[in-house]
Amino acid sequence: MTLIDSLQNGDRLALTRLLTQVENDSAAGRAGLAEIFRHTGRGHLIGITGAPGTGKSSLVNQLALHYRKQGKRVAIIAVDPSSPFTGGAVLGDRVRMRDLAGDAGVFIRSMAARGSLGGLAQTTAAFAQVFDAAGFEIVMIETVGAGQNEVDIARLAHTTVVVEAPGLGDDIQAIKAGILEIADVLVVNKADRPGVENTEKALKSMLELGHPMRHIFQHHGRAMQVESPRDDSSALWIPPIRRTVALEGRGVSELVESIAAHAAHLHVSGEWATREQARLERETEALLARALMSHFQQDVAEAQIESVMGDVYKKNISPWEAVQELMRLHSQKEQA
Numbered sequence: 001m002t003l004i005d006s007l008q009n010g011d012r013l014a015l016t017r018l019l020t021q022v023e024n025d026s027a028a029g030r031a032g033l034a035e036i037f038r039h040t041g042r043g044h045l046i047g048i049t050g051a052p053g054t055g056k057s058s059l060v061n062q063l064a065l066h067y068r069k070q071g072k073r074v075a076i077i078a079v080d081p082s083s084p085f086t087g088g089a090v091l092g093d094r095v096r097m098r099d100l101a102g103d104a105g106v107f108i109r110s111m112a113a114r115g116s117l118g119g120l121a122q123t124t125a126a127f128a129q130v131f132d133a134a135g136f137e138i139v140m141i142e143t144v145g146a147g148q149n150e151v152d153i154a155r156l157a158h159t160t161v162v163v164e165a166p167g168l169g170d171d172i173q174a175i176k177a178g179i180l181e182i183a184d185v186l187v188v189n190k191a192d193r194p195g196v197e198n199t200e201k202a203l204k205s206m207l208e209l210g211h212p213m214r215h216i217f218q219h220h221g222r223a224m225q226v227e228s229p230r231d232d233s234s235a236l237w238i239p240p241i242r243r244t245v246a247l248e249g250r251g252v253s254e255l256v257e258s259i260a261a262h263a264a265h266l267h268v269s270g271e272w273a274t275r276e277q278a279r280l281e282r283e284t285e286a287l288l289a290r291a292l293m294s295h296f297q298q299d300v301a302e303a304q305i306e307s308v309m310g311d312v313y314k315k316n317i318s319p320w321e322a323v324q325e326l327m328r329l330h331s332q333k334e335q336a
Contacts, residue, residue: 004036007134010104015134019109022126033126036133041276043075043132044263047157049143049182054165055189058246059255060142064100066252067138075131076100076108077124077141107136125156125283155282158275159262161255163187164203166195180206183239185258191243191251203241237265299333300326 006014021029046063048056057078064074100106109127124141131139141157162183167190180186180203188200240258244251266272297305308325311317317325 002035003032004039004133007036007130008039010135012104012107015107015130018130019127022130023111023123025123029126033129036130039133040129041132043128043136043139044159044259045128045132045157046138046140046259047143047160048140048163049160050163050187051165051168052144053168054163055246056142056163059163059187059189059244059252060140061100062244062246062249062252063140063256064106064138065249066256068100068103068105072137073105073135074107074138074140075134075136076106077127077131077139078108078110079124079141079143107131122286125279128156156279158266158272159184159259161185161187161259163189164199165190166193166199184237184262185255186239186241187244187255188241189244189246192245192248196243200241200243207239207241235265235269237262237269296326296330300329304329 001009003014003018007018018029018032021032023029048060048063050056060076060078064076067074100108111123111127128139128141160182162180162185164187166188186203186207188196188203190196240261242251242255242258244255246252263272266275305326308317308322308329312319312322
């Protein structure tokens with residue numbers, strides 16, 4: 001039986017083994033990714049991001065339960081903060097999602113952020129491909145809520161859900177974090193708390209200001225709003241705002257409907273294919289950069305690199321000049 005057959009037949013041992021090989025960046029892991037790649041492209045990748053304390057994990061738990069009732073297989077990638085001692089995930093994957101334990105149609109995998117930008121480990125995209133090829137219709141990626149670099153999630157997911165909550169010391173945490181603009185769906189979780197109306201109103205105001213079809217300008221000291229000409233043949237997606245109380249499951253059905261509506265919009269508009277192409281291009285570029293760097297380090301001795309960097313530290317040469325010198329050393333090695 002081939003690897004892809006084992007994955008699609010629900011062999012959890014084969015799935016776990018491949019995920020571990022991929023995370024360790026082993027030769028077996030890279031070979032496995034190459035084998036399964038042609039079977040990817042069917043799963044819906046959903047990013048769940050937002051400021052800490054907004055209840056993302058509880059919301060992911062409820063979404064998974066709802067999708068399971070629809071008969072869909074669900075994979076969850078929980079990107080946790082890294083342990084400063086072991087580099088592993090601090091939080092266990094099943095500690096926060098006990099309701100899903102024992103369900104063969106759900107697979108939860110924690111992974112350490114390992115200091116990567118956007119709170120996403122470099123192997124997150126590869127994990128998503130593995131789950132996609134294994135036949136999971138829904139792949140949810142919950143990020144650490146680390147701040148502005150959370151925008152990286154938008155480059156991986158088809159649908160990005162930004163979670164807010166009232167009472168966190170600011171009407172809109174996402175504005176400060178720089179992630180409001182990446183939202184495909186906005187969620188005000190913990191909607192039973194005081195201040196939910198103010199949070200929702202502030203989000204609506206920011207959406208109106210950021211709407212690409214509208215322009216605000218000053219005319220004799222007064223703010224004027226005008227509508228830009230648009231092509232009615234291409235509908236524009238405006239992120240809906242949904243209220244939820246994840247601990248009670250309230251509002252989850254409406255949120256699932258909005259996520260499905262966004263997926264339908266991507267398919268109808270052709271943006272699904274566009275996002276897939278852009279994601280694969282970035283992934284290829286990242287892998288190429290890593291391969292070139294590895295090749296460079298094999299050709300140029302560590303002592304030579306340290307010597308050049310020593311000149312940079314002493315301000316004898318600029319970083320740009322250092323790159324030119326390192327490239328010269330690399331060329332010498334190749335020509336030798």
